[in-house]
Amino acid sequence: MRSASMRLNASHLEKMRIVGYAANSLTSRYYDVLRTQILQDMDKNGWQFLAITSPTPNCGKTVTACNLAMSVARLPEREVLLVDMDMHKAQVSEYLGINHSNNLLSVLEDRASLGDSCVEAKFGPESVSVLPGTPARDGAAEWMASQTMANVLQAIKREFRSGIVIFDLPPLLLGSDVLSILPRMDAVLLVTGVGTTTPNEIKECQKHLQRSHLVRVVVNKVSETSESYYGYGYS
Structure with missing residues (x-):
């Protein structure tokens, strides 16, 4: 899959708390x-598509998605594609410092090919393939549930068959968007925020994810809007 390439700026990444490249x-x-931990589960089960979501906004899911993708890319013989599928608040490009004219919506609307919409984001000797997103002015939930989206996912699976694909999804409890796309995902990572996520929200998410393969719950110690670094707990 041919795509445009650009080198990421380390100072910008550091400012946005993207550290997975180092x-x-x-x-x-x-x-x-x-x-x-996640790759062990995915390799054992032959999974390719990993969805990352959170109960609500400001839990750190996009930062987690970017850092995890970079961490995977640093492994020898590993390829990773990061897809910004949050059609309400697409932020992957902002966090990585990517400026590209095409995106997921361009592909869905048949204005650009998948290859022309992806960016090879380089850092050091490694790189992450990125399919940027953009907010849909209306119909985000309809796009997520559409046959067109299913066709795009099949194209991603076909053209990126040797790699892991990480999807940055919208927050789970904000609407039907995530619920409609979950059956097409192989595994799910749930990012929660200390001081942001309530026990009831976690229970509600677990209820929605009963039929999904929940590989990990990440407990993020600060919100995505904080300027300080943060740590994680796993369960």
């Missing part, structure tokens, strides 16, 4: 542990 970073080691 193998020697103490903070990136949290993501490396999470990466190892």
Whole structure:
């Protein structure tokens, strides 16, 4: 799958709390542990599509998705595609510092091909393939449930068959968007926020995810809007 390429700016990544590119970073080691646990499950089961969601906004799901994708990309012989599928508040491009004219909506509306819409985001000797997103002005839930989206996912599976695909989804409890796409995902990572996520919200998410393969619940110690670094707990 041919795509445009660009080199990411380390200063911008650091500012946005994207540390997964730095193998020697103490903070990136949290993501490396999470990466190892998730890949073991995915490899064992032959899974390819990993969905990342949260109960509500500001839990850190997009930061987690970006850092996890970079951590996977640092492994030898591993390829990863990061898809921004949050059609309400697409932020992957902002966090990585990517500026690209095409995106997921371009593909859905048949204005651009999948290859022309992806970006090879380079950092050091490694790179992450990124399919940027953009907010849909209306009909986000309808796009997620559409046959067109199903066709795009099949195209991703076909053209990126040797790699792991990470999807940054909208928050689970904000509408029907995530529920309609979950059956097409192989596994789910739920990101919760200390001081943001309530016990009732976690229970509600678990109810919605009963038929999904929930590989991990990440407990994020600060919100996505905080300027400080954060740690993680796993369950």
